[in-house]
Amino acid sequence: MFIKDKIFKEIVWRILGREKVGELKYALNFVISTLKRVFLKRKKINLYQSCKITVYKSKKKYGQIFFGYHDLNPINRRRNKILAHELPFSTNSKNNGKEVSVGYFDLGSPSEYIEFGKTNAWSWQMGARLRWLDESRVIYNSIVNGKYGSVIYDVDLKSNSESIEVALYDISVCGKKGLSLDFSRLQTYRPGYGYSCDIIENNLLNGGVYSYCFESKALKEIISLERLSKFECDFPPNDLQYINHLKFNKDGDRFCFFHISVCSMSGKRFTRLITSDFYGEKLFTLINKGTPSHFCWISNTELLVTVSNNGSVGYYKYIDLNRKYDKIEFHYGNLDGHPMYSQEDGIFVSDTYPNSLREQVLYSIDDKNYSVLKKCSFYTPYKFKGEVRCDLHPRIDSGLVVVDCATNNKRELITVEWL
Structure with missing residues (x-):
């Protein structure tokens, strides 16, 4: 048959x-x-517990609002502003590389978007890696002197304070260390995650992992693809390789990333989750069986990872430099999602991809007994698929959850406060 x-x-x-x-x-x-x-x-938004929903949207006819990936927090430390991108056009992959706006809303003022810059260095899933550096300074990727770079903007002073000639993927909590990769290569092999501007990058064409020091301004390749291809494996020379999802731990002394190899014959992907110190030493293959897809650091040494193995998805807690792990059993635990942990609340939040009703579920899990505490669902129209899909990408800050949503047929930023 x-x-x-x-x-x-x-x-x-x-x-x-x-x-x-x-x-x-x-x-x-x-x-x-x-x-x-x-x-x-079914409603567009289904609430299963009492909660407060606030929708942050664009006033422009075709305008869209979104933040980006789940690993960054759009809310500042004062908890009075929320960062966002504004797209002045409709959802279409042909709009890649077009100029978008970066700015913020005052928390609780969902109709007053305040722009402070523009950029062409952005993607549908990651945005421009827009984030807070401290209480008032923001950093985002942009075009600097004709190359991918970063711009630092001071919200209090209302002016740009610095430009950096390297686009950064992640920054340590202390704000002194940065990590970068080849964003053009990333877009080629993983559309929707890298950048598609027609320019040459800052010596990042080898496709490896780069470190950046904010104090010395030094940029250095610390892990090459050639080295990774021979590290605890032996990839065929014709296989395509790239790096994705660089992320520092809490202290910034180690980071993790995906090393992906694509078979030149079959197109099949092989993904490893690897950890390293800031100097590219003490490499450790944390996961090399199954397919890790999303993760977050729980502490300096522990990670929460979603892993697919033989068609079955699970949530696992891994210990860095150890390979010991525990599988977490809970409702929705067999569905892939984007987990984010909140030590303050003792919970983690995650989401699901659209089901047959085109609904994405947002939920929170108690970190002690792994029971589902709260949940709600959002309808996502069919046109949001593939490279231009709109994942919820939940982030949590002192009980306030922020998601990207396309319920009203365009991207909007929504905050969920369960009461």
Whole structure:
């Protein structure tokens, strides 16, 4: 039966063309999910507990608001401002590399977006790596002297304070160390995560991991792809390799990242989660079985990771430099998501990808007994898929959860405060 189905699919693809088949599948799924939602009387936002929802949106006709990836916190330490990007155009992969705005809202004033800069160095999933450096200074990736770089803006002084000729992926909590990679290479092999501006980067064309010191302004390649290809493995020389998801631990003395190899023959991806110190030494392969997809640091030595193994997804706690792990069993624990941990609240939040009703679930988990404490769901229209999908990417700050959402057919930033 499997062989017959495969032959039938191949015949249909050859007659109609793969693109046409994709369009028909898209239309059919749209009709089915719409009928399901009407029959079940589903709302765009479904709340299962009492909570306060605030929607931060653009005043422009086609304007969209979003923040980016789940590993950064858009709320400042004073807890009175929330960072965001504003897109002056509709969702379309052809808009990659077009200029977008960076700015903020005063927390609690969802209709008053305040712009402080513009950038072409952004992506649908990661944004411009916009983040707070301290109570008043913000840093984001941009074009500096014709190359990918970073701009530091002081919200209190209302002026740019510094420009750096290197685009940064992550920055230590102390604000003295940075990590970078080849954003063009990343976009080529993982569309939606890197940048697609037609420029040459700052000596990052080897595709490895780079360190940056804010005090000395020194940029240095600390881990090359050639070295990684021979580290505890032996990848074929024709395989494509790239780095993604660099992230410091709490103290900034170690960081982790994904090393991905793509088979040149089959296109199959092999992903490893590796940790290192800031100097590119003491490399340690934390996960080399299964496919790690998302993670967050819980402490200086412990990580929470989602891993897919033989089609089954699970949440695991790993110890750095050890490989010991514990699997977390809970409802939604078999669905991939973007976990973020809050030591202050003793919980972690995560999300799901759209189900058959095109609903993404946001939930919080007690870190002691792993029970689901709170949850709500958001409808996501079908056009938000692939490179331009809108994942919730939840971040938590003192009980306030921030998500990106496309419930109203365009990107908006939503805060959820469970009461």
